[in-house]
Amino acid sequence: MRIEKIAIENFRLLESAEMTFERTTTLIVGRNNSGKTSITEFFAHVLGDDPRKLRLEDFSAARRNDFLAAKQLRVEGKEDKEVLAALPVIAATISISYDPAVKELGALAPFVIDLDPACKSATVRLEYRPAVTALALLLDSPMPEAGPNDAAQLFKNLKEVIPKAYEYHVKAIDPNDATNERAIELKQLGKLLQFGLVAAQRALDQHKRGEPNVLGKLLEALFTTATSAAATTADQAIAAELKAAVSDIEQNIHAGFNEKLTALLPKIKSFGYPGLNDPDLRTETALNVVSLLSEHTKVFYTGAHGVHLPEGYNGLGPRNLIYILLQLLSFHKSFRTNPTLPAVHLIFIEEPEAHLHPQMQEVFIKQLTAAVQAFSAEYKDQEWPVQFVVTTHSSHIANAAPFDAVRYFLTKPSANGDARHTVIKDFRKGADKIGEPDRSFLHRYMTLTKCDLYFADKAILIEGPTERLLMPRIFQLIDEALDDTKKLSRQYVSTVEVDGANAKIFSPLLDFLELRTLIITDLDSVKMGDKGRYVKCPYSQGERSLNTTLREWFKVKDGEALTLEVLKGKTAADKIQSYRRVAYQIHEEKLEFCARTYEDAFVLANPTLFDLKEGDHWGDLSFDIAADMGKVETALKYGLSDKPWKVPAYIKEGLVWLADSASLSPTALPQDGAGAGADGN
Numbered sequence: 097m098r099i100e101k102i103a104i105e106n107f108r109l110l111e112s113a114e115m116t117f118e119r120t121t122t123l124i125v126g127r128n129n130s131g132k133t134s135i136t137e138f139f140a141h142v143l144g145d146d147p148r149k150l151r152l153e154d155f156s157a158a159r160r161n162d163f164l165a166a167k168q169l170r171v172e173g174k175e176d177k178e179v180l181a182a183l184p185v186i187a188a189t190i191s192i193s194y195d196p197a198v199k200e201l202g203a204l205a206p207f208v209i210d211l212d213p214a215c216k217s218a219t220v221r222l223e224y225r226p227a228v229t230a231l232a233l234l235l236d237s238p239m240p241e242a243g244p245n246d247a248a249q250l251f252k253n254l255k256e257v258i259p260k261a262y263e264y265h266v267k268a269i270d271p272n273d274a275t276n277e278r279a280i281e282l283k284q285l286g287k288l289l290q291f292g293l294v295a296a297q298r299a300l301d302q303h304k305r306g307e308p309n310v311l312g313k314l315l316e317a318l319f320t321t322a323t324s325a326a327a328t329t330a331d332q333a334i335a336a337e338l339k340a341a342v343s344d345i346e347q348n349i350h351a352g353f354n355e356k357l358t359a360l361l362p363k364i365k366s367f368g369y370p371g372l373n374d375p376d377l378r379t380e381t382a383l384n385v386v387s388l389l390s391e392h393t394k395v396f397y398t399g400a401h402g403v404h405l406p407e408g409y410n411g412l413g414p415r416n417l418i419y420i421l422l423q424l425l426s427f428h429k430s431f432r433t434n435p436t437l438p439a440v441h442l443i444f445i446e447e448p449e450a451h452l453h454p455q456m457q458e459v460f461i462k463q464l465t466a467a468v469q470a471f472s473a474e475y476k477d478q479e480w481p482v483q484f485v486v487t488t489h490s491s492h493i494a495n496a497a498p499f500d501a502v503r504y505f506l507t508k509p510s511a512n513g514d515a516r517h518t519v520i521k522d523f524r525k526g527a528d529k530i531g532e533p534d535r536s537f538l539h540r541y542m543t544l545t546k547c548d549l550y551f552a553d554k555a556i557l558i559e560g561p562t563e564r565l566l567m568p569r570i571f572q573l574i575d576e577a578l579d580d581t582k583k584l585s586r587q588y589v590s591t592v593e594v595d596g597a598n599a600k601i602f603s604p605l606l607d608f609l610e611l612r613t614l615i616i617t618d619l620d621s622v623k624m625g626d627k628g629r630y631v632k633c634p635y636s637q638g639e640r641s642l643n644t645t646l647r648e649w650f651k652v653k654d655g656e657a658l659t660l661e662v663l664k665g666k667t668a669a670d671k672i673q674s675y676r677r678v679a680y681q682i683h684e685e686k687l688e689f690c691a692r693t694y695e696d697a698f699v700l701a702n703p704t705l706f707d708l709k710e711g712d713h714w715g716d717l718s719f720d721i722a723a724d725m726g727k728v729e730t731a732l733k734y735g736l737s738d739k740p741w742k743v744p745a746y747i748k749e750g751l752v753w754l755a756d757s758a759s760l761s762p763t764a765l766p767q768d769g770a771g772a773g774a775d776g777n
Contacts, residue, residue, distance in 0.1 A: 131518030
């Protein structure tokens with residue numbers, strides 16, 4: 097059994113979001129504040145050990161106006177049923193798949209209400225909605241002087257009363273007939289789905305004097321599960337041995353204290369106690385194994401010469417990894433202690449990359465399946481039915497996972513424009529439309545280069561090391577003329593170096609991510625040489641461009657020429673497709689000359705740096721100068737120079753477009769379905 101998908105409505109950024117789950121590990125990536133924490137918090141609130149009531153702040157911002165609409169209906173004297181229907185409801189619809197051939201459905205049984213023997217799924221609907229009797233509490237202001245349209249007073253009241261007026265409701269729905277449903281008690285949902293969370297804040301560092309004891313405290317949970325009747329024989333034996341050891345200590349302490357106390361009695365009797373009717377004194381010392389493990393047991397790292405190092409002496413990385421593994425072991429043991437095993441064990445791991453070496457991050461995400469198998473080895477009857485959901489900001493973890501496992505969280509403006517909501521984009525649906533071998537190339541490239549496109553606000557694709565090394569300096573120069581809200585140095589811009597021939601392979605991925613991207617490429621002007629082959633030449637002598645990125649961009653058919661005059665005539669609108677814009681060499685302002693590559697464009701933009709004289713043919717000279725310029729040497733020389741220089745016009749034009757923070761309306765999304773918005777909503 098496993099969770100196939102969940103659709104969440106009206107919870108924080110998850111205004112209307114649907115997410116599918118992988119069989120073992122699902123990876124959540126996305127930019128900051130994209131809703132990754134929202135989905136974790138939803139499960140923590142509803143499926144935690146003690147389901148918590150939600151508050152006003154937990155309702156999606158776009159849905160809060162529904163309270164005002166319901167208030168107006170109540171003022172107008174509408175029927176209670178109509179008013180209740182206008183109030184917002186936080187809901188989740190969970191689809192669980194199972195094998196219909198299984199004889200015992202266990203905790204899933206109450207949720208299977210269809211009559212189709214071939215049906216392989218069950219649907220659970222959870223709603224957080226107002227009680228029928230709660231209208232007065234929700235909408236009638238306790239302040240007599242408040243007017244019917246006093247929104248501030250209404251929301252102030254809602255902050256206090258929503259946890260009292262709203263309640264959870266659970267029902268099973270027939271997957272084949274939505275009208276067939278059955279009410280289920282909330283506690284049954286907790287039995288069906290067990291939830292675990294390894295939170296991002298793991299308190300591994302030392303904030304106060306004394307040694308941290310984070311790992312030692314986890315031993316308490318492991319001991320508690322070991323004492324359960326459902327624990328393995330080996331675990332129960334260990335728990336019994338611990339209890340026996342503590343019992344021996346209690347007896348020794350008891351005997352020792354009694355001996356000392358007996359010796360004190362003559363001195364105590366001098367004060368008149370005990371009298372004839374007073375009982376004698378004795379001691380009883382009780383030691384609690386749980387408190388001993390939790391409060392007084394510490395983990396040490398084996399050291400030389402018998403000097404063992406306290407937990408706090410090891411690095412945060414190894415401690416973080418050990419902590420996560422102990423947590424997972426604790427969750428597994430806890431799962432096994434249930435009299436009726438839950439159908440699914442859902443565990444969220446937030447930001448496992450904290451303090452971990454990049455290589456260790458990649459190994460971690462690959463070894464989760466191996467951990468499941470190792471923990472399940474003691475239980476031959478059933479493998480641990482766990483599904484991990486990992487949220488991360490690490491490109492090392494994200495790129496180590498297959499595309500199919502990635503869920504990309506993206507925020508967009510809501511319909512009314514005054515709030516934002518999260519769209520969950522499923523790579524299993526979207527990236528599958530990127531055919532082979534491009535799909536394999538992209539995954540290998542992103543893995544090898546630690547590409548961070550998943551987390552960037554914007555991106556730049558460049559062809560060579562010169563642009564990559566100079567880009568930070570170029571950002572500084574461009575930012576000088578930009579408003580504070582548009583400065584590139586204040587945005588998360590990912591610069592990706594790709595070969596010119598491979599830039600087109602990234603297009604479907606960039607559109608799927610809805611990532612505003614500038615593609616910087618070269619004109620690569622050529623002319624027919626003496627041997628009947630095209631050769632490099634200055635722009636002024638060029639006959640056509642052989643740049644594959646530009647040919648693909650402007651849909652030039654095989655056998656057709658892409659002339660320099662055609663490229664010169666392209667407008668700004670022609671250079672934009674979907675969320676992408678292409679930038680190639682253009683004439684510098686007030687110059688009759690144009691360049692073919694970045695290097696000669698740099699020369700033309702800064703003629704005084706290269707002693708270009710009036711009357712010379714700068715186009716030919718810049719081509720010759722560029723031929724002798726080492727790419728890396730040039731980048732380092734001018735990137736580190738304090739002397740002012742100008743950014744070539746085509747790069748400046750493109751970066752100004754990229755810096756614009758206004759939302760981009762795609763004008764030519766691909767029709768093959770790989771474009772943005774087709775599969776993630």
